[in-house]
Amino acid sequence: MLALTMGDPAGIGGELTLAAWRHFRHGGGPAFVALDDPARLAALARALDLDVPIGDVVDPAEARTVFADRLPVIPVPLSMPVRPGQPDPSHAPAILTSIETAVRLAQAGLVDGIVTNPISKTALYAAGFGFPGHTEYLGALTGMAEPPVMMLACAALRVVPVTIHMSLRRALDELTTAEIVRTGRVLHRTLRETFGLHQPRIAVAGLNPHAGEMGAMGDEEDRIIAPALATLRAEGMGVEGPLPPDTMFTARARTSYDAALCMYHDQALIPLKTLDMDGGVNVTLGLPIVRTSPDHGTAFDIAGTGRADPGSLLAALRLAADLAYRRSQACGATP
Structure with missing residues (x-):
């Protein structure tokens, strides 16, 4: 059983939740409990002419018993009406309560993992939200001493950016050898312990065009990236690079590694979203709980129309269940 958060209620998260229940209700995928406002989900189902009966439940154990017949919802009431496409x-408070409740359930072992619907950081910032995004917030909620690591994964590619939610200028300033080493260690450990790869192969992107062209286009490869790779290799990790970013994501190149370690956000996310926008999944590495999310945003422009593609959420639910199972096997328990 997984916990699925509300996301921004003015976005497409609600209709994705409805579609996911319709897809998985008869088996073939993981059961989940939504942490959401039951009244708003019921109203959305009526507006979209979807046959989705809503069932209020008090805990995940009850949710499991009713999942085949009703979409189980642990109520997280909204204080104001929702207008699709208009974040408020x-x-x-309800968005954050949904996330916090999901984390508490996972930490208590009452759900196997959490899947988060998309949030609007701009709307949360306007309400005083003090974190760059979901990833950093989850790290704080779970008491992590170091920031968690963001992975984007699809069938064709796994990517991890060293710097995440910041401007490109700031990312260039904050890219350090120590942070590359830290991120590489978390990635390698997760590939082994959670993805089941005994000898992970990690390709590392250069920062500059042509990976610096031996210093002609920048010295960060020699000055920052190469020392980090030397440290990781000395610890027994299979890392290759720094590689020219414009050629390392071709179909042939991708067969040579299990994950790509990239230097900044768009260097990682552009190739993955180009390859599989609908099947991409955001996975948070380094947390004591399993967390995935769809690899897209709130899509306010189509919210409430029924046009949202649930593919990425379905993939996120499947991957969360798979990762939770792998973790449980590694720990000698069954979820």
Whole structure:
């Protein structure tokens, strides 16, 4: 059983939740409990003419018993009505309560993992949200001493950016050898312990065009990246690079590694979203709980129309269940 958060209620998260229940209700995928406002989900189902009966439940154990017949929802009431496509800072308390409740359930072992619907960081910032994004917030909620690591994964590619939610200028300033080493260690450990790869192969992107062209286009490869790779290799990790970013994501190149370690956000996310926008999944590495999410945003422009593609959420639910199972096997327990 997984916990699925509300996301921004003015976005497409609600209709994705409805579609996911319709897809998985008869088996073939993981059961989940939504942490959401039951009244708003019921109203959305009526507006979209979807046959989705809503069932209020008090805990995940009850949710499991009713999942085949009703979409189980642990109520997280909204204080104001929702207007699709129009985010409202007044919804922030419910959005955050949904996330916090999911984390508590996972930490208590009452759900196997959490899947988060998309949030609008702009709307949360307007309400005083003090974190760059979901990833950093989850790290704080779970008491992590170091920031967690963001992975984007699809069938064709796994990517991890060293710097995440910041401007490109700031990312260039904050890229360090120590942070590459830290991120590489978390990635290698997760590939082994959670993805079941005994000898992970990690390709590392250069920062500059042509990976610096031996210093002609920048010295960060020699000055920052190469020392990090030397440290990782000395610890027994299979890392290759720094590689020219413009050629390392071709079909042939991707067969040579299990994950790509990239230097900044768009260097990682552009190739993955180009390859599989609908099947991409965001996975948070380094947390004591399993967390995935769809690899897309709130899509306010189509919210409430029924046009949202649930493919990425379905993939996120499947991957969360798979990762939770792998973790449980590694720990000698069954979820």
